[in-house]
Amino acid sequence: MKTWKVVLFAAVALVVAAGCGNKTSSGKVLVTINGEKITEGDLKFLGEINPRIQSQIESPEGKQRILDNLVEQDLLYQEAVKEGVNRDALVKAKIDLYRRVIIAQSLVEKAMEDAAKKYYDQNPEEFKKLRLAHIMVKFATPDQLKNAKKGKDAAPMRTEEEALKLANEIKAKIESGTTFDVAAKDSSDDAATKTRGGDLGLVSKGDKRLEARGFAPLVDKAFEMKVGEVAGPIKTQDGYHLITVTRGIEVEPFEEAKQGILFKVRGDSRQELLARLKKDAKIIYPEDADAKKKAEEDAKKGEAAKPGEATPPPAAGEAPAAAPEGAAGQQQLPPEAQQKVMQAIQKAMQDQKAAPAPAAPEKKN
Numbered sequence: 001m002k003t004w005k006v007v008l009f010a011a012v013a014l015v016v017a018a019g020c021g022n023k024t025s026s027g028k029v030l031v032t033i034n035g036e037k038i039t040e041g042d043l044k045f046l047g048e049i050n051p052r053i054q055s056q057i058e059s060p061e062g063k064q065r066i067l068d069n070l071v072e073q074d075l076l077y078q079e080a081v082k083e084g085v086n087r088d089a090l091v092k093a094k095i096d097l098y099r100r101v102i103i104a105q106s107l108v109e110k111a112m113e114d115a116a117k118k119y120y121d122q123n124p125e126e127f128k129k130l131r132l133a134h135i136m137v138k139f140a141t142p143d144q145l146k147n148a149k150k151g152k153d154a155a156p157m158r159t160e161e162e163a164l165k166l167a168n169e170i171k172a173k174i175e176s177g178t179t180f181d182v183a184a185k186d187s188s189d190d191a192a193t194k195t196r197g198g199d200l201g202l203v204s205k206g207d208k209r210l211e212a213r214g215f216a217p218l219v220d221k222a223f224e225m226k227v228g229e230v231a232g233p234i235k236t237q238d239g240y241h242l243i244t245v246t247r248g249i250e251v252e253p254f255e256e257a258k259q260g261i262l263f264k265v266r267g268d269s270r271q272e273l274l275a276r277l278k279k280d281a282k283i284i285y286p287e288d289a290d291a292k293k294k295a296e297e298d299a300k301k302g303e304a305a306k307p308g309e310a311t312p313p314p315a316a317g318e319a320p321a322a323a324p325e326g327a328a329g330q331q332q333l334p335p336e337a338q339q340k341v342m343q344a345i346q347k348a349m350q351d352q353k354a355a356p357a358p359a360a361p362e363k364k365n
Contacts, residue, residue, distance in 0.1 A: 031067055033074045038067065051259060108270050115269035116261040120254050126204050127257055131247035132222045133198040134215075135170060135183060135232075136190040138239040139163035167233035167240040174230055180244045189239065202252065218243050 026041035043066065047054030056062030085091055120127065140148070140157040148157050158166070170187050174180055181197025188194045200218075203210055207219050214237045221231055227248045233240035 031071060033071055034078055036074060036078070038070055038074070042070075043067075108273065111273045112262055112266050112269045113258075115265040115272075116258055117254065119261050119265055120257060124251070126206070127252040128249050129202040129204045129252050130222060130245050130249045132200045132203050132218065133180060133184065133244050133246050134190065134193065134200060134218055135167075135180070135188040135198050135242040136239050137163045137167040137170070137187070137233070137241075138189040163240050164233060167242060171230065171232060171242050174242070180230065180242075183242075199246070202247075204252075214238060215241075223249070 026039055027044075028040045029037050030040060030043070031038050043057055043063070046066070047057050053066060056066055080086060138158065139160040139162065145157055145159065166187075170183055174183050181199075184198030185194060188198055190198070193199055200210065200215075203219055203222070205219065205223060207216075210216065210219055217234050217236060218241055221234060222243060222245055225231055225243075225245045227245050230242060230244045232242035234243065235241075
């Protein structure tokens, strides 16, 4: 399923690139589909834009699998064009979207490659590499020996002294004429390299891969050695090692080192590019802008309402502050005077209710 998705995206890239005028078809014709060709140049192009495809193309089975997927995609494409699917408005919108994504991603890839080249130029020691092989003779710690299982089926375990003795015996055999790779296949306890004659591959100073295995002392020693020289035993946390340099120090070309560097710099280079673009861009989210505008208007209204708040009563001994003029231009009475006026009005109303009604006038004859 993953392979199909990888090939589909690559096929989309191939179609879009062809639509932009990029001619990738060159070299040997690998297959034709109703007259349309897929060539070695097409596969090379797909491998360049996707390393996962490149790794599959390198094996005959993987190459055929990629071709079969491309044939299926081309058959579907031809039929879609025949039925006019390519003229559908939604399909055109999707093509435009894919085109924008591919072009945008190409900018990111360019920034990553520039960053990778800069890293390569600034760290020359990291790319000075030699090829190293080793033979490992493991030993167990006292605690491991103490807790080891007993019996016929128990894995054999050596003390540190036994491992050192065996390592020296293996070295003596090599010095007597046994080749290093044969000795490694016969005697090494490192299952990961034993079948390859102890080959650890290309290594550099401060090699993280070997440091993670506790092999840093082997690398340090190797960079002091000549090709073919055998050194050791060298002690690490798990055993004693014999080492030999099978290829001298060379500077790894940028093209060979590029994929590993890209893996290191891809995150930072993308973020730096986006940070620069965002800094110079005018980016507006309408909803956020409307909310901000409303908040500013509400704040202004709140400020305008503050002058109308009630004036606090004056402190003892102070003259009352002048009240603002009303609509009729009269001054507002102080609170104490207002209270006395209200009391006087209420008393007058009460007196009026308590007074007897006046007598009716007499009628004259």
